Amino acid sequence: MDRLNRRRLLKGTAALGSLAALPKSAFAAPALIKQTGDDPALAPYQDAQIDWRQAEGESIALLVTPAHYFEKFRAVTEDIFTELTGIEVQFEVIPPKELREKAVLDLAAGSGNYASHTGDPMYLPLYQSNEWVDPLDEYLNDPTLTDPAWFAVDDIIPNWIEADSVDGTLYGMPVEGEATIHIYRSDIYAELGLQPPQTLEELAQSAAAIHTDDRAGMALRGFQGAGQNMYIFPSLFLEFGGQWFDADGNPTLNSAAGVDALQYYVDLLQYAPAGVENWNWPEIMEAFAGGGLTQYVDANSTASVIENPASSTVAGKVGYQRWPAGPSGRRVTSIWNWTMSINSALPDEQKKATWLYIQWLASRPTQLLSASYKETPEAVVRTGVNRSSIWNDPAYQELVGFTEDYVDVVLTSLQEDTDPNWRPRVPQWPEIGEVSAIAVQSALTNQKTPQQALDDANSEIVRIMGG
């Protein structure tokens, strides 16, 4: 990284001056180990009472997806992490679906090509049952590897920590995440005299009222995939009171709740732009930014693009609120976070290096620095930091304060509207997610009725679970 970038980086940090204040615990004990010179960018890390250079000279390879937050992580890694630790980090950037396949094959083969990857928490039960990744407790509890007061794992969004744990043991560290929220055109709502919907029923009514030929009333992801339409359906399913399994462990996807939820999904998308059955979040976000779509429910991170006047025609005309509540009375947001684990096939020294990296990345200073970091002049801010203390910090709230209540909406969603069993947490998830995703899309495209689609999927799940 050249001087200019370094300067820009430091400036960015300075701009968030008040944020640079670390938890009090970090100052309680003076840093004991300072062997990396007086680089001010490294100072926040030297407060941790561990030897950052204990795995010096190691090199680790990571799989990451192409996303702006990982671009920011990459940008600060070389300049700060490598300088701090002497550990080289290589990034291989591939799309999420391919990333999952590649990661699973590497883990299954035990080849240890990738020290870690930005993973899907839903895969952790699978990793754990095969012992493909190490439990993180042994790293967190080792005083030579982690300074618990400095790292403050309790500061990380509790729901994410729970989602990344299997039977109470942490297997992946959340480094970035999101909440699913309702995003709507506040100007159009005001123009039509509508109130933001508080229930799914009201949401459908507002979609119908708003929908015109050149202004779609609603959109949700329709594209088939465990991380696409099965990112939306689980929230609807739970809001309708669905349970993934009954008391005896039998799958109940085709319960009345499931069928009603899917019927609602199908009905609601009649107000969606043509082709939505093949849309993932980028298409939805772009349609909204272009003004052709009035509302959608998706990740809060899309706000940083639709509120950017350079890429959006609707910046400043947007309202945010939590998922409208379903018939069960619940609002259910996703529990999505990108998690990083340690490949158990690695040699010990590499495991140490990987843990140092994960700790560094998930730590408050790195999360803070990367939130506002401009890897390019047009770069957007990060809206998925993993720490409650940053979310509650006025400076960060100003940085992502797209509207008065944006931060509140996201924080409340993260704290109240989700639960770790948002999707069934079983090792068989990849296969279950696939058949469920096909069922949902078959219904959305009218190839099957919701009942038929879910009956078929449910009997597949019975087979998958070994029934």
Place this chain on the structure above:
Amino acid sequence: MAESRDVLVTATRHVVNEQSLRPGTPGRNRLRTQESRFAWLMISPSLLVLLLVGTVPLAALVIMSFTRIDLASTRPNAFIGADNFIRMARDDRFWHALWVMLVYTVSSVTLQLVIGLALALALLRPVRGQGALRVAILLPMILAPVVVGLAWRTLILTPDYGIIDFAVQALGFGSQPWLTDARWALISVITIHTWQWTPFAFLVFTATLHALPQEPFEAAMIDGAGAWQRFRDLTLPLLWPTIIVIVIMRTMIALRAFDAIFSATGGGPGTATEILNLYAYRVSFTSLTLGYGAAVATMLLIVTAVISVMLFRLQARD
């Protein structure tokens, strides 16, 4: 891969045939043995490579198809005999994928033949801008299929913004669910494949048409045969061997098509465009059931082999 092996087999057979024609004196016999040994020596590196990258993985695939290797399950890996094939016989999605594959292959190969021949005939006589037209026709073939799939998905078929959807709306037919309706999606992926690979048929037909003897055509014209008659009674029969070759090559490619469908529809909506190859991939790498995936792939191999043998027989008979 398959082609290079055929060439190799033909070459070997050629060497052997030459030798067997010679009179069998002892000296010649020794020479023949030496020559034969030398021939084997020369082809052994390629044979070894073929064995390693072709035969061994193929054998591993067939062995795997009799096992249970479920990465996403707590059940241990095991040899389970024909269970995977029994499951396949009852698997609706498998039969559906097989059917889609056959529909996809038959219709796209037929369309490629018809359109390729029509274009070749149209551009046979010198016309203005013939060179540029030929280049334009050949362009799709040089694109990577995955790029073709993405380009069609985003630039051509997207509702409202895609070129085709725009044109269809301008003509007053309204926007169509090109990739989101089961039937349209299948038509779309067949169209995409045809668009990309018709140039191949065009190229081969153009070359063959130029090499056809002119005399029969001249004689036919003198006898007063019309254009259609000349086409039906002369051009088509003379082109028959070429047609068979194109059918064989294009069928083998269409049966194992993957990239363009993968990037255009991902096999969807639902499983509407899921051909057998894509199903094998999804079973193996999305559902992580490698044993069953291997069984599906083995079945694909058998189907492809049977169809190829049938087509080669057809060619040999001619």
